[in-house]
Amino acid sequence: MARTNRSHNLMLSGGLVLAFVACVLFSLTLTRGSEGVAVIWLASGILAAAFLLLPWRWSLGMVVICFSFNFGYNLVVGNSPIASFIFPVLTFSEAFGAAWLARRTCGATVRLTSFNRVARLLLLAVAPATAASALAAADIFTIYGRNFDSVLTSWFYGHALGMAIMLPAVLLIARPEMVRDFRRSPWEEIGLYALIAAVSTLIFLPVRFPMPLLIFPALALLSFRLGPRGAAVSALIMAAILSSLVIVVSTPPNQATWTLAEKTRGLQFLIAVGFFTSLATAMAIANQKRMKRLWASRSRIARLAQARAVAAGLAKTEFLATMSHEIRTPMTSIVGFTEVLLKREDLPDPARRQLALIDRAGASLLTVVNDILDFSKVEAGEVELRPNQALPRAIAQDALAIVTEAARRKDIDLQLSFIGPVESPVLIDDLRVRQILLNLLSNAIKFTERGRVGLELQVFEQGDGAHLLRFKISDTGIGIPSDQVERLFKRFSQGDSSVSRTHGGTGLGLAICKGLTDLMGGKIGVTSTLGAGSTFWFELIAPRAQTGAAAKPARPDDGPLKARILLVDDHPMNRELGATVLGLLGCEVVLAENGEEGVAAAKIGDCDLILMDVHMPRMDGLEATRAIRALGGVNAVVPIIAMSADVMPEMEAACLKAGMNAAVGKPIQIQALHDVLAKWLSPDPNAAAA
Structure with missing residues (x-):
């Protein structure tokens, strides 16, 4: 690298010296006027470029060579020894001054990458340096009988125009930044x-x-x-x-x-x-x-x-x-076996109370997992709205009924009030609205130690045939400081970090509420007073349901199912739990440990429905489903329900593409499993399709 730089500096110095010699020969031989001043003087621009392009020790060596030549040639063309010495001194002072000003005004490297830089070089470096040297030359040579105006004019025009042309040209040629x-x-x-x-x-x-x-x-x-x-x-x-x-x-x-x-x-x-x-x-x-x-x-x-x-x-x-x-795989056994044990009649009260505590702890853990997955879906834009006909009053009543037990345990009074045509049917994704309500109601109960939690539903008719639904959830809880309100709807955020230690929670519930509200084109907000409670509200616009619109299917009957179910799962504990729960629901169960056994059992063709795990060794649930559908006959239409702890949208889509009818996530609760089985075992094909 050092050798390369030395070679470059040597070549550049040699080229500049030759250019300086040529310019001096041309100017002093052909354009020197009566005052001894050349009309064209390009040499100063070359010297200034040398000061800017070369390291100091190289530029000083060049100065010695060029000064000597300039002094000697002035003597050759007939200038007096004093004039021959003064001309080079002024020329080199002018070049050094222009280079110094250029570094001060255009940066240390003086790279001419824009015309603005060129203009600054000319106006702030070349013009002052040549003007100063012209004044100095006129003053000095006036002493020796030269005409002040003649020397000043000739020097400034020749040197200023020469440097203005030569200095930028040499810098651009020697530093071709934009040549590529x-x-x-x-x-x-x-x-x-x-x-x-x-x-x-x-x-x-x-x-x-x-x-x-x-x-x-x-x-x-x-x-x-x-x-x-x-x-x-x-x-x-x-x-x-x-x-x-x-x-x-x-x-x-x-x-x-x-x-x-x-x-x-x-x-x-x-x-x-x-x-x-x-x-x-x-x-x-x-x-x-x-x-x-x-x-x-x-x-x-x-x-x-x-x-x-x-x-x-x-x-x-x-x-x-x-x-x-x-996480969901072990939770399946915890939640499932807890529900099974709670249905036993021979449990002593202490054991039943302890099992109830386990059940609530499992439900809390499942809520945390669901919050994280729901937020991930909302953030990724993977939530798909499914509007259907629903009554605003029923949505509010259902949500309040779900949290009634939690409020009863804390001795909190629940209140429900309505304003407007709450019985008018609308088209809305009632599941997502209920999810928002449950989040807000659960928070209100969690942060209220005594007093009440109220849900107020207001319905206003709009001029375009739609309804404005406004839900207000108020409580008499701890309240929120005003400087922390704006943080509430951000992910992983709570009003006070100590709150999560006292009351628990991921800080995702309100972020999910805001995401779902925005997705449905609504608004959400809160008003709160520290120590006096909070009021959360959200508004949604819902089209009025057309007369005769298809009603939401009724909840399946809770009676025994009386069906033969093929359960395919590689986990022994899940098979035992599945067999126990299906037995409680009145089903006859056939077990298979993997996909290959599931396909072999399906060939017999005497099962009414197949519950298929997805992740299994040897043959997974997707491959097994495709193999069963390929058998034809009854197996081409038998309902196959996926059961998986992987509840991401991609997995559900893969299950449906493989030929399954539906997918349910683990852990599966007894009532939820009963509902899905009852729907797909229904003799009414329209009910199953719904």
Whole structure:
């Protein structure tokens, strides 16, 4: 790396020294005026570029070489020893001042990546440095009998225009930051530069036409094709050709009365205007290309981030499915056997009380698991609304009936009130509305130690044939501080972190309520006073049900089922529990330990319904279901119900695709199992389809 840098610095120093020597020879030989000041002076721009591009020890070595040559050649062309010394001192001071100002105003690296940077370089570095050196030169040479105005004018025009052209051009050529957007074939570059040279030569044709105008379309073409670096090279080509021709070629007709200095300065202005016009165009194009590249890069990064997010979502879904299965599998036995034991008549009261405590603890644990899964579904947008005909009054009464026992245990008074046409049927997903109500009612009971919990349902008719349903749940509990209210509907958040220790809970219930309310196009909120209770409310718009709309199927009869059930499950405890519960429901049970045994048992064809576990060794429930359906005959239509601790939507969809009729999650409670079996064992095909 050090050798590479040394080689680069050596090549750059050599190139700049040769350029400086060429500029000094040209300026002092062909353009030196009567005061000894050159009309064209490009050498200062090269020196300033050297101070900016080279390390200090390299630039100081170059200064020694260039200073010596400049001093010596001034003596050769006839300047006095004092003037020959003063000219290089002023030139090098001017270059150093411009470089120092450039670093102060344009940054340490002075990278010309935009025209704004070029303008700052010219106005804040080149102009002050050349103006200061012009004043110094005029003051010094006035002492030796030179004309102040003549020296000042000649020095400033020559040095300012020369540095304004040369310094940006050298920086752009030596640091081609934007060249990758303008890579062209060598033959195209040669052709475009040859075009600039030809047009520069045509300016001096002896015709009465403003030939300099031809330079601008040529520069515009070059800017579009070769960019800022091409504009810089073209400026140097123009400077070399025009500066030479203005001296050796006869004057064009439109400049017949101009002096040599006027013609030289006019061409310098032409070169500067053409250069900066083409440079501004090239930088605008380069900036556009850079923005497109940045947009493409950002788009690529966004796609990668989206892919990572999708992968993370899939990983989260897989993790939740695995954890759900691992937690629900042992809970199936805990909840199921607890229910079975509670139905026994010979239990002593202490044992029944202890079993009731186990049952409530299992229900609490199941609530936590369900909260996490429900929130995951809401957050992933996987909740599907299923509107059906329902009575607002019945929804409120059902929800209150479910929490009645919890309120009775805490000796809390439950109140229910109605306002409006609460008996008018509406189309709404009553299961999701009841879920919101149960969350809010459960919270109200949990955070109320004494007093009451009230549910008020208000129904207002809307002008468009819909109803506005407003549910209000109020309590006389602990209340919520005003500065913590806005945190309530955020995930994993509770009003006070100590609350979770006192009352328990995941902090997901209200987040689920808000997610479901938003999904149904409603609003939810709360008003609360610390120590005086809280009132939660939510509003939903529900279309009025059409007359004659299909009513929600009635709850299956709770009587014995009298059916032959094939139970396929690899877990011995689940098989024992399933057989026990099905026996209590009046069913005859056939057991199978895996999918292969389940398919073999189904071939006999004497089962009314199959309960199929999903995750099993050797042959899982999905493969077994496909095999049973392939048997044809009775097995093509026998109801197959999936039983799985994996309750994610993807698993339910996979079960239905494999040919199962429905899916229920573990742990399965006795009443829930009775309901699903009664529905699919119903002789009425319409009831089963519902």
